[in-house]
Amino acid sequence: MGANNVLQQRLRGSGCYMSLACSIGSMSLACGSLLQIPNITDRISLQRGLFLTSLGFIYFVSLTDFCNKYLLKTKRGLQFRKKYRLMMSDVLEITNKIVSAIQATFSFLVGFIVCKSTCSKSFVYASHFLMEAYGWFGTAYFMYDIWSMYKVHTQKIADKLKLMRLNAAATGATSSNGVNGVSLKNNSNGVSSAGGDSGDESPVRVSAQQRENDDIYDYDGECVQIPKDGKWDFIKYVITHPVMMIHHVFIGTFGLLVVTYIRGGGHCIYSYMFMMEFSTPFVSMRSILSTMRLKDSRAYIINGLLMLGSFFVFRVVMWPYVMYRYSVAINVSFWQALTTLPRGCIISIMILFLPQLYWFFLMVKGALKVFSTPKPKDAAPKKLRQSKNNNLSPVTPNAEHDFSQIYANEANNAGTKPSAIVHRQPLETNNGKI
Incomplete structure (x- = not known):
């Protein structure tokens, strides 16, 4: 029986490397198709562009699948999850940020190469096939990332409902008649759902007031309340996240396709726009370290300072500098160069530039809060509530037990013995052990 479980775990682990092979293969095909272009000033045809976009979807989806499977199904991935007590939503969050950092690295490298190759020739009219090629390839990422962020968001809600159910059971917060409560129970997949009593089951009821007090923090630090039915459809997610949706749709369509292909x-x-992604790996690393609960580490502080500095240089100062270079190239003043731009160009710059100012404001606000808030020597126990930019694991006396139960359930669904993954802690309350 033990040998059978080991074999099954190895087979599940080998599946992640198939995804990695698909990711590497799609990138290799994309690079190979570009080797056939003889001159750097040649255009990317529509057929080649669509081919690159399809390879982009394969690359980013398979890369995401590899990261998820590695953390969820391999031995080292399970050890990593156990060490940092990562729930399913934490894994999806880390994967999303890893893929984001990789895409940003590609974008910066393309922008840097094109900038070195074209800016010395003509600041306004020079062209490079690599810019158009990655415009087609990279647009797949922004469309994929919208769906990826939505999946992270819904998984956060599911994990939060699990924690609420477990903590309500641990503290005895049950209602015998179910008045003003919501019944939460696990379905066959181990995901919490809302509903009434069914059969002989005794689902834990969480009061409506507790549900209103429990919320989750999204990618931009905004507080999002858990919906009453525990569901959050894709359209609602798009509507409630307008800044990120406008940014992704604009970059993924107009910014990377219309500008590069039609403008020619x-x-x-445009290479400076691609180099704006230089700060993204630091933003992603900040989120990953926060999810791993390393916000008090030196690495988190250093990364935060690098993120703040790089974001200011490459996303805030970058556009005024580009406008200055443009004014010098056409031999007019900075203000004349800005006001004589076509109206559509000005609107496009505002759509791209204003969100950067908003996000930089949030970063500065968070940095000031970190450095200005003194840390108490003897911190009081925190209530069950997710902290901003942290993962969903609760910070209560029962935190280790709650995580162990969820982790063990996920391990059982994966066919792994819970005892081999995590050590269960005795369930404790404020009044002692149960």
Whole structure:
């Protein structure tokens, strides 16, 4: 029986490397198709562009699948999850940030290469096939990332409902008649759902007031209340996240397709837009360290300072600098260069630039809060509530037990013995052990 479980675990672990092979293969095909282009000023045809976009979808989806399977189904991935007590939503969050950092690295490298190649020739009219090629390839990422962020969001809600159910059971917060309560129970997949009593089961009821007090923090630090039915459809997610949706749709369609394919020139200017992604790996690392509950570590502080500095240089200062270079190239003043731009160009710059100011404001606000808030020597126990930019694991006396139960349930669904993964702690309350 033990040998059978080991074999099954190895087979599940080998599946992640198939996804990695698909990811590497799609990137290799994309690079190979570009080797056939003889001149750097050649255009990317529509057929080649659509081929690159399809390879982009394969690359980013398979890369995400590899990261998820590695953390969820391999021995080292399970050890990593156990060490940092990562729930399912934490794994999806880390994977999303890893893929985001990889895409940003590609984007910066493409922008840097094109900038070095074209800006010395003509700041306004020079072109490079690599800019258009990655425009087609990279647009797949922004469309994929919208769906990926939605899946992370819904999994956060599911995990939060699990924690609420377990903590309500641990503290005895049950209602015998179910008045003003919501019945939560596990379905066959181990995901919490809302509903009434069914059969002989005794689902834990969480009061409506407790549900209103429990919330989750999204990618931008905004507080989002858990819906009463525990569901959050895709359309609602898009509507409630307008800034990120506008940014992704604009970059993924107009910014990377219309500008690069129809415009056919000015790639030196567009290369600076690609180099804006230099700060993204630091933003992603900040989120990953926060999810791992390493916000008090030196690495988190250093990464935060690098993130703040790089974001200011590459996303805030970058556009005024590009406008200055443009004014010098056409031999007019900065203000004249800005006001004589076509109206559509000005609107596009505002759509791209204003969100950067908003996000930089949030970063500065968070940094000031970190450095200005003194840390108490003897911190009082925190109530059950997710902290901003942290994962969903509760910070209560029962935190280890709650995580152990959820982790063990996920391990059982994966066919792994819970005792081999995590050590269960005795269930404790404020009044002692149960």
